[in-house]
Amino acid sequence: MAEIARSFHDLNYIDTLSCMDSPVHRIDPRAKLATFLIFAVCVVSFGKYEVSALLPYFFFPAVIIPLARIPARYFAGKIVFLLPFAVLIGIFNPLYDRETLLSIAGLPVSGGMISFVSILIRFILTILAALMLVAVTGFTGVCMALERFGVPKTFTTQLMMLYRYIFVLTSEGMRMARARDLRSVGRKGSGLKVYGSLIGYLLIRTWNRAQRIHMAMLSRGYRGDFFLRRPLRITSADIAFGLGWSAVFITLRFINLPRIAGQLIMGVLS
Amino acid sequence: MHMADALISPAVGGTMWAVSAAGIAYCSKKVKEELDERKVPLMGVLGAFVFAAQMINFTIPATGSSGHLGGGMLLAILLGPHAAFLVISSVLVVQALFFADGGLLALGCNIFNLGFFPAFIAYPLIYRKIVRGNVSQGRLALGATLAAIVGLQLGAFGVVLETLASGITELPFSTFVAFMQPIHLAIGIVEGIVTTVVVSFVWKANPQMLEGSPVKAPTGGFPVKTVAAGLLIAAVITGGVVSWYASGNPDGLEWSMAKVSGKEELESTYGIHSMLASLQEKLAFLPDYSFKGTAEASEEAEGDQSARLGTSVSGIVGGAMVLILAFVLGLALKRFATDASSRA
Numbered sequence: 001m002a003e004i005a006r007s008f009h010d011l012n013y014i015d016t017l018s019c020m021d022s023p024v025h026r027i028d029p030r031a032k033l034a035t036f037l038i039f040a041v042c043v044v045s046f047g048k049y050e051v052s053a054l055l056p057y058f059f060f061p062a063v064i065i066p067l068a069r070i071p072a073r074y075f076a077g078k079i080v081f082l083l084p085f086a087v088l089i090g091i092f093n094p095l096y097d098r099e100t101l102l103s104i105a106g107l108p109v110s111g112g113m114i115s116f117v118s119i120l121i122r123f124i125l126t127i128l129a130a131l132m133l134v135a136v137t138g139f140t141g142v143c144m145a146l147e148r149f150g151v152p153k154t155f156t157t158q159l160m161m162l163y164r165y166i167f168v169l170t171s172e173g174m175r176m177a178r179a180r181d182l183r184s185v186g187r188k189g190s191g192l193k194v195y196g197s198l199i200g201y202l203l204i205r206t207w208n209r210a211q212r213i214h215m216a217m218l219s220r221g222y223r224g225d226f227f228l229r230r231p232l233r234i235t236s237a238d239i240a241f242g243l244g245w246s247a248v249f250i251t252l253r254f255i256n257l258p259r260i261a262g263q264l265i266m267g268v269l270s
Numbered sequence: 271m272h273m274a275d276a277l278i279s280p281a282v283g284g285t286m287w288a289v290s291a292a293g294i295a296y297c298s299k300k301v302k303e304e305l306d307e308r309k310v311p312l313m314g315v316l317g318a319f320v321f322a323a324q325m326i327n328f329t330i331p332a333t334g335s336s337g338h339l340g341g342g343m344l345l346a347i348l349l350g351p352h353a354a355f356l357v358i359s360s361v362l363v364v365q366a367l368f369f370a371d372g373g374l375l376a377l378g379c380n381i382f383n384l385g386f387f388p389a390f391i392a393y394p395l396i397y398r399k400i401v402r403g404n405v406s407q408g409r410l411a412l413g414a415t416l417a418a419i420v421g422l423q424l425g426a427f428g429v430v431l432e433t434l435a436s437g438i439t440e441l442p443f444s445t446f447v448a449f450m451q452p453i454h455l456a457i458g459i460v461e462g463i464v465t466t467v468v469v470s471f472v473w474k475a476n477p478q479m480l481e482g483s484p485v486k487a488p489t490g491g492f493p494v495k496t497v498a499a500g501l502l503i504a505a506v507i508t509g510g511v512v513s514w515y516a517s518g519n520p521d522g523l524e525w526s527m528a529k530v531s532g533k534e535e536l537e538s539t540y541g542i543h544s545m546l547a548s549l550q551e552k553l554a555f556l557p558d559y560s561f562k563g564t565a566e567a568s569e570e571a572e573g574d575q576s577a578r579l580g581t582s583v584s585g586i587v588g589g590a591m592v593l594i595l596a597f598v599l600g601l602a603l604k605r606f607a608t609d610a611s612s613r614a
Contacts, residue, residue, distance in 0.1 A: 008325070010368065010369065011368050011369070014368055022607075036374070037374065037375075040275060040373070040374045040375045041280050041283075041284075041375060043275075044275050044276075044278070044279065044280050044283065044375050045279070045280045048437070051589065052586070052588060052589040055589045055592045055593050055596075056592050056596070058592075058593060058596040058597075059592075059595075059596045059599065061600075062596040062597065062599050062600035062603070063599065063600070063603060065600065065604075066600055066601075066603035066604035066606070066607050067603055067607055069607050072600070072604075078370065082370055085274065086274065086276060089274060089276055089277055090276070096442075119276045120276075122275060122276045123274055123275070123276045126274070126275035126276070126373045126374060126375070127370040127373075129374060130366060130367055130370055130373065130374050131367075131368075131370060133367065133374075134367045134368060139364075139367070139368075142367065151291075151294070152294065152295055152298030152299070152302075153298075154297075154298035154301050154302055154356065155294050155298050155356055155359070155360065157310060157314075158310075158313050158314055158317065158356050158357065158360045159360045159363060159364070160314070161310065161311060161313065161314020161315065161317070161318075162313075162314045162315075162317035162318055162357070162360045162361065162364060163364060164314065164318075165314055165315045165317075165318035166317075166318045166321050166322075166364070168318065169315070169318040169319055169321065169322035170318070170321050170322045170325055172322055173321075173322030173323060173324075173325035173326055174325045176325075176326060177325050177326040177327075180326070190328060190329045191328060191329055192328055192463065192464075192467055193467075194328075195326065195327075195328035195464075195467070196464075196467030196468055196470070196471050197471050198326060199323050199326060199339060199464075199467075199468045199471075200467075200468050200471030200472050200475060201475075202319065202322060202323060202326075203319060203323075203468065203472060204472065204475060204476055204479070206315050206316065206318075206319045206322075207312070207315075207316075207476075207479060209315055210311045210312040210314075210315040210316070211311075211312075213311040213315065214310070214311045214312070217310075217311065257588070257592060258588030258589040258591065258592045259588050260588065261587075261588040261591050261592065262586070262587040262588025262589070262591070263588070264588075265587055265588070265591070266587065
């Protein structure tokens with residue numbers, strides 16, 4: 001219960017972040033959506049034993065988060081919270097892949113360990129990308145961008161309606177859960193029977209609400225379109241943002257920056 | 271059940287994006303054709319209902335744990351397959367973007383696993399076949415439970431196949447299947463029971479919601495064309511994945527035997543090149559495998575140990591440097607940004 005309430009709070013918080021104003025927020029949603037997708041593709045496309053070449057991708061969040069004036073601490077907390085899932089995905093790698101691939105100061109490091117670390121880094125980078133995208137674009141912006149990219153209007157409308165009513169209905173659900181918990185001291189009442197009618201009532205109420213909403217929309221002249229406060233207009237800055245970052249990501253995909261830098265340093269030292 | 275980006279390769283992720291996008295386009299067209307305007311807000315609000323329902327959980331009898339509604343099968347029963355597919359997809363988009371529940375690139379996979387199977391396989395082929403017009407408590411319960419279980423089992427198997435095709439984790443196919451299917455059987459049973467309880471309540475309280483659902487219940491069964499097209503897509507994907515897997519690995523039994531014995535050997539002795547070879551054979555057909563084959567690796571291990579050490583150390587030094595730089599840059603930019611805003 002506390003966990004679900006927490007995730008609801010997160011939703012609220014990211015929504016607040018997306019309403020802020022910064023150079024990053026002002027960039028066209030389409031440019032941002034495309035850039036973030038290219039970022040994710042580049043990060044995931046590396047070989048499974050790649051660790052060092054992934055690290056330069058941290059430059060992207062390191063630049064975007066401060067420029068957008070969104071709190072890095074929030075993202076860090078979120079990642080720590082989600083990391084156990086990534087650990088679960090990769091935890092078997094060290095057990096199955098035991099071939100020694102490199103050794104550091106005499107300590108052998110198995111391929112499984114390397115791929116495990118690689119999975120963790122990818123997980124962090126891609127989660128950061130998704131959360132950052134919404135925090136600097138807002139959900140409506142993402143939906144508008146999707147629509148301009150050719151996603152059917154039926155689906156984008158669905159996304160926006162869903163998002164609008166998540167806030168209304170989740171607080172209703174939370175109130176119901178709290179009311180039940182207060183009345184079911186101990187365990188009585190938290191079983192399946194009460195649960196079924198509780199959810200059933202919520203469903204019927206939701207259904208009736210949908211009918212009222214539809215009438216309200218019609219009486220306000222709804223004809224299948226929603227409007228955005230910030231009109232979508234691609235400027236040269238948007239294009240520069242998209243192309244610039246994409247070029248960086250793709251270059252980093254083929255050039256292992258840390259290895260080159262490391263070799264340089266080692267060369268100077270020796 | 272929500273796959274993370276780390277579990278898939280771009281090729282698989284991209285393919286599943288395309289498949290799911292096609293599904294969304296097709297369903298959008300279908301929903302539009304039905305021209306029932308009432309459904310626009312209904313679909314949106316029901317999607318939000320899934321989130322709200324997850325705020326409320328119940329105690330599973332005889333165990334200490336609690337469960338809640340997943341929602342896929344319930345949506346299919348209430349809205350019909352096309353609208354349900356759209357609603358499930360939209361829920362997954364929100365979960366991916368706000369809760370980091372499933373990755374951006376894995377979104378296509380997740381939509382397919384959690385949307386396609388319940389809406390287009392389990393619902394028409396199981397639920398509708400069982401309930402079919404004459405609703406009764408028993409039929410509702412049987413149909414909803416079976417459909418929820420089968421839908422989730424197929425979805426879990428989808429996860430295994432997609433991970434396998436991506437070649438990311440070294441989990442052997444059989445082990446992964448042996449993990450995934452039973453766990454999702456348990457989850458599916460819970461989901462089935464919850465769906466049954468909710469649907470029966472609605473049926474008693476407000477029967478029109480089921481019978482006169484906004485989607486005109488297709489009389490004379492489910493349109494065969496849709497199912498056929500869906501099955502075709504599934505068959506092509508499954509076929510592609512399986513044949514790829516099979517071609518790299520002609521004998522599954524032989525492979526798993528080598529795998530098992532290889533593990534035992536690895537624990538007892540050192541220098542087991544033959545066993546490593548079988549391990550390598552398995553790894554080599556996986557994509558993105560950046561290290562060389564066994565022969566080269568072992569030569570290198572014996573020969574050029576010092577050179578290898580050199581490159582790995584420089585990799586670590588360089589990596590650390592890059593990370594520190596990124597961190598410092600972030601801090602500097604933050605200071606710059608706050609300065610600029612305080613001056614403004």
